[in-house]
Amino acid sequence: MRTNSHQALRLEFLQRIQSGEWALGSRIPGEIQLAEHYGCARATVNRALRSLADDGLLIRKRKGGTHVSPVPARRARLTIPIVREEVEAMGQVYRHAVRRRSTRVPAARVRATLGTDAGVVCVYLETLHFANDRPFAFETRWINPIAVPAIREERFAELSANEWLVRSVPFSNGRLRLSAEKATKTIATALEISAGTAVFQVDRTTWDKDVVVTTMQLYYPPGYQLTSQL
Amino acid sequence: MRTNSHQALRLEFLQRIQSGEWALGSRIPGEIQLAEHYGCARATVNRALRSLADDGLLIRKRKGGTHVSPVPARRARLTIPIVREEVEAMGQVYRHAVRRRSTRVPAARVRATLGTDAGVVCVYLETLHFANDRPFAFETRWINPIAVPAIREERFAELSANEWLVRSVPFSNGRLRLSAEKATKTIATALEISAGTAVFQVDRTTWDKDVVVTTMQLYYPPGYQLTSQL
């Protein structure tokens, strides 16, 4: 047999796993053997196997060899939603409005997230995103002025705060948290639903090195779902 | 300058993006130039750039060159939870109980998902997962007997249905959907919360080629959140 592309090899190996020919937890042949068997370079086999390991299907260890993951704890790729694109992808018209903008010292709970002191005045924003003029998602956001000095001049007319930050502020890492929450009065009013309804929350906090740049929450009304292929 | 590992190069390029030296949307030097600049092989540069493109930070086109993504629609890796591991990772004791098992023709809505006819009897399971003897997640599941003939003999004593399927049934692809739902009476009772509470739903459907193997819903009580690093 001759199969020389890393994609074809990946598929080949995937089928061996899925068919059970390579049983869960079992050790599979080494790269050199596979390369000989398929008549291709070791690097090609390596790339195919690495790809499967990235997806959690294989576990690779030096000297230990490559094993099929005993529990295929697969990893999914989740594309982090950018509201505007979500709306436009549905073929609807995107629009957003800043409903509230204030500069004040946040509550202790938020300060803990931002890592700011009790004396530091931060920027708070509430933005409502529309699809075809109907509320689509509600965004709340705190911005740390220490990390983003330019924030004071911005008025967020053109871009949503989300996009403005993403475009303007460097950040080194972030955390994404997904959960189900009860709609508070503020959220419910904005989304035109009743308080207490189940809303889908996307919580995103980003750091620039060790400083929190911003923490944002997106609330989606019932019916919204985040989808991913496996 | 000499930087010859793909990881070091990735970091180097990442910093150029994050610092704004490579502006959003702008075109960056070609692989050959970069390889010369850093004194390494083109393949190494290629690997670093491909890695960043995988994360949605770069957009690469033949002849068009490599551009920094204008909107860093980053992609997150989400590890699909396996309840037992989630519980054990928290240092708690895992246990589960099948609360209901029946074989019947599902409602039209479920039939649409499973792709079975009105005459086909399927297996339905309700499983409650515990952490330290407290309800942790509630699982409902339909299994297509056409795809999984062995299901008739199984009793799911040792493993949860989830794990049993994952270990026993080959599947080629799947779909994951995350959403916030109101707890139905059944869910509320199982999780010992009040009906109507916001629960986090993980809906997973898997196919073996074109046949739906199983469709499963996991419901988590308030407080649960799925986390991912960016």
Next chain:
DNA sequence: TAGTGGTCTAGACCACTCA
């Protein structure tokens, strides 16, 4: 200590796509 994966190199050809 030896086996296995991790990685780098230098060179080559190909495929896509922009001008």
Next chain:
DNA sequence: GAGTGGTCTAGACCACTAT
């Protein structure tokens, strides 16, 4: 048509770790 990324090869050395 030509430039750029996509990929493959053959060979080499290294790093981790199981035995």
